[in-house]
Amino acid sequence: MKKILLLLALVITGLFLFFFWLMFLSARPPLMTDPAALAGDGSSLNYCELPVLEGTGKMAADIPKGNTPGCGYDHFPLPILAECREPLPKGAADIRGLWRAVSGEIGHVERVEQCGSRVVITTAGIIHDGGPNSSVEAVGLNSNDTEGSVLFTVGEKEYCGRTSASMIWNDGVLDFHAFGWGPVVVRRYLEGAQLVWEYADGSTTYMDRICTLPPDHKVPKPRGRRYSIF
Numbered sequence: 001m002k003k004i005l006l007l008l009a010l011v012i013t014g015l016f017l018f019f020f021w022l023m024f025l026s027a028r029p030p031l032m033t034d035p036a037a038l039a040g041d042g043s044s045l046n047y048c049e050l051p052v053l054e055g056t057g058k059m060a061a062d063i064p065k066g067n068t069p070g071c072g073y074d075h076f077p078l079p080i081l082a083e084c085r086e087p088l089p090k091g092a093a094d095i096r097g098l099w100r101a102v103s104g105e106i107g108h109v110e111r112v113e114q115c116g117s118r119v120v121i122t123t124a125g126i127i128h129d130g131g132p133n134s135s136v137e138a139v140g141l142n143s144n145d146t147e148g149s150v151l152f153t154v155g156e157k158e159y160c161g162r163t164s165a166s167m168i169w170n171d172g173v174l175d176f177h178a179f180g181w182g183p184v185v186v187r188r189y190l191e192g193a194q195l196v197w198e199y200a201d202g203s204t205t206y207m208d209r210i211c212t213l214p215p216d217h218k219v220p221k222p223r224g225r226r227y228s229i230f
Contacts, residue, residue: 023161024151029144032065032135033080033127040078042111042122043218047098048211053115057085060116061132067145071160072125076111076218080122080129084115092117093172095188097209099195104205109217112188112195119167119174124148125220130167130176142166142180149224160224 066080088094094114101108110123118131126148131141147161166180176186185200197205 024159026162028070028146029067029162030138031067031069032133032139033067033069033077034064037066037078037080037082038069038073041218042076042078043213043215045079045213046211047111047213048209050096051082051085053085053087055085055087058083059086059132060084060118061136062134063115065133065135065139065144066120066122066127066129067139067143068126068128068148071146071150071158072148072220072223073127074219076213076220077122077127079111079113080120080127081113081115081118084118086116086118088114089117089169091171092169093174093190095174095190095195098211098213099207100210100214101197101205101207102194104197104203108197108205108207109210109214110197110207111213117169124223128163128165130165140180148220150222150226151224152227152229154229158226 060081063081063084092114095112096114098111099109108123110121113120113122116132118129118133120127120129127145128143130143133139133141142164144164145162147163150158150160152159164179165176165185168175168177173187173189175184177183178185187196187198189196191206193209195207195209197207199205
């Protein structure tokens with residue numbers, strides 16, 4: 001019995017160490033985001049003036065993937081899909097724009113971009129981009145970046161968790177499947193004029209559309225426990 005318990009403890013410990021390495025210590029995804037988008041000031045735009053997706057200009061697959069630089073951008077970047085005009089696919093709701101939470105995760109602000117079957121969500125230092133892109137051979141169709149919440153630091157280096165999910169439209173509901181094949185962990189959909197964000201912890205946030213970024217969201221607030229190792 002003791003040997004079985006010891007073996008079970010070793011297996012559990014090994015799994016914990018593996019997933020901890022995978023989450024925090026494995027190689028970070030390559031940064032594919034257009035440097036001009038990261039350098040630009042996305043807080044200066046009017047997000048109630050949305051482009052018409054009439055099929056001219058670039059397609060979603062012509063534009064490099066956007067993902068989070070390190071553990072978070074240092075200021076609100078320009079849109080990733082600014083030059084894209086590919087129409088939305090059947091079954092997709094138009095949730096483009098800038099949104100601010102009025103219930104649930106009060107204070108949350110996010111920008112949603114869409115072009116074709118591609119969706120980019122920019123908020124709180126992170127950029128989640130799913131769908132066809134010109135970097136697909138390097139980073140795939142799923143979002144492939146970091147979660148943004150820093151668990152610990154070693155010197156000046158920050159360690160935040162990896163994250164990856166597919167974004168799949170299901171009759172007007174955008175389902176986020178963990179790792180692309182896992183369960184639905186996030187859902188976004190329109191309810192009247194509001195954007196609803198459901199999270200895996202059971203929380204539901206309702207957001208209203210706004211036109212300009214609130215000044216206090218231009219620079220993201222540091223997130224996570226940020227334990228200092230050295």
